[in-house]
Amino acid sequence: MEKEQIEAEYIAMIKQHQGIVHKVCNMYCQGDKEDKQDLFQEILIQLWKAYPSFRHESKISTWMYRVALNTAISNMRKQKNSIKKVDIAAPALKISEVEYDYEYEEKLKFLNQAIEQLNDIEKAIVMLYLEEKSYEEISEIVGITPNYVGVKMNRIKEKLKKMIKN
């Protein structure tokens, strides 16, 4: 397959499934716009590098979650350097304005606080859970058995309950 064709396919895929990348960035880089842009850029590059070897053996979303989560987890976020970044909030990417209600904002604040308490592995599992993925699908992405996904979820829920009490 020619490079242009692969690139066109890849761009179409990103346009269709870019929500996955945004979600992973929202989960791993809360509040820090620059970190979020770094991670977004990194995930897109890794997806591009891995794309030619994508064999369609798994669902495209499963494959994208794997690449995006692996990139987020292995990313050395603390070490910032001066890589030229593409501003993803630049004119080409205007965010539509949506009005938030206070209750929603409260819940969102709690969600953000809860996420902050989790380590990178827990974040991956919680994100997939919030995305309503089945334990089988989570186990396929994370690499643990569905039973152990259940164990991890219970532990995370306990952790969050303690957080609410405090």
Added chain:
Amino acid sequence: MELDDLKSVWKHYNEPQIQPSLDETTIKKILQGKTQNIIDKIIQNIILETALLVLLLLGSLFLFTLPLDNILWYANLCYLGLCVASFVFYSLLYRQIQKFHFRVQNIKTELEQLLLILHNYISLYTIVGVALLPPSVLFGFFYGYFKHGGYWQDFSQNIPKTLLIVALLLACMLVGFLFVKWYVKRLYGRYLDTLRTYLQELQEI
């Protein structure tokens, strides 16, 4: 509030209409950017260090064409051996990385592979750094000593001075060794610890 109650918030927060939407030009621009991925950086380092090794190897081979005295000849042989050994190790590591890289796997397997590659790279980096210390220090010292009119006999004739030199050379090597250890830990120590903790978390008991 339970985690399940937050599903709707998460869904709303990530709704397509409130996320930036990328167009083709922006995607293409992003793909031209530099990666910060650790494996990509290691690949870059390996390529750069291999190029440097080839230069050293050529330099070392060229030195053999010159009339060298014994000490220089052995020191050069030492360097040549180290260069060849490092070259073989770098090639093996590069092959290992190529096998693993771009093959998308689950998080646990990816972490295991990443840790293995980092461990091998760091070990190689440390071994090469430490192995280069004795020949570098000894070569530098003896070359300077003989160049300034020194003789082998001086060492047997003045034992206290010889012992002092040996102590100084050993101290230099020790400082170099500690520096290499510190530098490697500073570069990768915390990162490796974090990855190990994550992997432990995924090990089922």
